[in-house]
Amino acid sequence: MEFGLTDDQRALVAAAREFSATRLAPHYRQRDREGALHRDTLLEMGKLGFFGVELPEHLGGLGESCLTAGLVVEALCADDLNLGYVTINISLIAQILTTHGRPDVVEPWITGMLRGEVLPSIALTEPSGGSDAANLSLRARRDGDSYVLTGEKTSISFATQAGFSVVFARTGTPESRARGISAFLVPLKTPGLTRSAFDDHGGRSVGRGSLFFDEVRIPASHLLGDEGKGFAQVMQGFDYSRALLGLLCLAVARTSLDETWEHTRSWQSMGAALWEHQGVSFPLAEAETQWTGARLLCLQTLWLKDQGLPHTSEAAMCKWWGPKLAYDIVGQCLLTHGHGAYATDMPFEQRLRDLLGLQIGDGTAQIMKLVIARQKARR
Secondary structure (H helix, E strand, C coil), X not given: CCCCCCHHXXXXXXXHXXXXXXXXXXXXXXXXXXXXXXXXXXXXXXXXXXXXXXXXXHHCCCCCCHHHHHHHHHHHCCCXXXXXXXXXXXXXXXXXXXXXXXXXXXXXXXXXXXXXXXCEEEECCCCCCCCCCCCCCCEEEEECXXXXXXXXXXXXXXXXXXXXXXXEEEXXXXXXXXXXXXXXXXXXXXXXEXXXXXXXXXXCCCCEEEEEXXXXXXXXXXXXXXXXXXXXXXXXXXXXXXXXXXXXXXXXXXXXXXXXXXXXXXXXXXXXXHHHCHHHHHHHHHHHHHHHHHHHHHHHHHHHHHCCCCCHHHHHHHHHHHHHHHHHHHHHHHHXXXXXXXXXXXXXXXXXXXXXXXXXXXXXXXXXXXXXXXXXXXX
């Protein structure tokens, strides 16, 4: 495996790191309090080329590798994982649209995303479904040159801020399970569609909510992929986003570890620097070891994707291990800082709140382990 970068790629990652430190970090808590992303920040990120790094240049991307895109996500997430989640969401959805959508329908939306003008969402989860993603009730009925959607989606990231959504709906019979599901591009200002917001523990600037479809009519041209095959076709893209999500979470852990090592160097206890006490330094040393292993796994997964090699099980490992490990590391960093770090004017509590949601969303650890087991057993 080769993780080396060109000078241009290194410059892009460095620009993302500087942007994170100077533009994202100062307003991390503010975005959390307001429960919304700042549109001017998204536009600035679009101008700098931070969205769709791996997409072809004719669509507005940079034509870089998936590994490079991952390193940009990692750099952006050092100070606010929520803005990094925006980049991941755009990469995933742009991949779905370019692979399965009609160019004349999807390209204006892709351009808007890459410019930071439009936020996308994925509407898969339903109130009675949860991790059983193929058990969908939302119906899409063909009516001439249109499809009519009726039902509800829930736990949708960016629900109230997104301009459009990739919506999974059942076009076949309930017994057909995943083979009867289709995917659609649905503008979220379409008549008959309403939204509601959740009051969440973390991830507040991204926000979650529900989408309600009451005879929502969309053109048949907005079907993504083949009818009845949307689930199998579109879900393949999640292998990419799972590796990116692992890096996103580990970036937050890296920032917390760096801050904590500095704290152990500058604070004294019982006549010695904190790091000289094994009870303090050994848990951090263990965290460093585990962090290094998890990050290398994420980079390996992205490298495999760039080579066109199978990476489904590796991606699932990234998704369950990265968020859990990052949450545990940030918790240890809070404890190492002591009583002062428990206050809300320190960043650890918000990082923990934001990380916890990623142990649930985009596939729980149990589902990821099931994916790994199936992949390994079938080999």
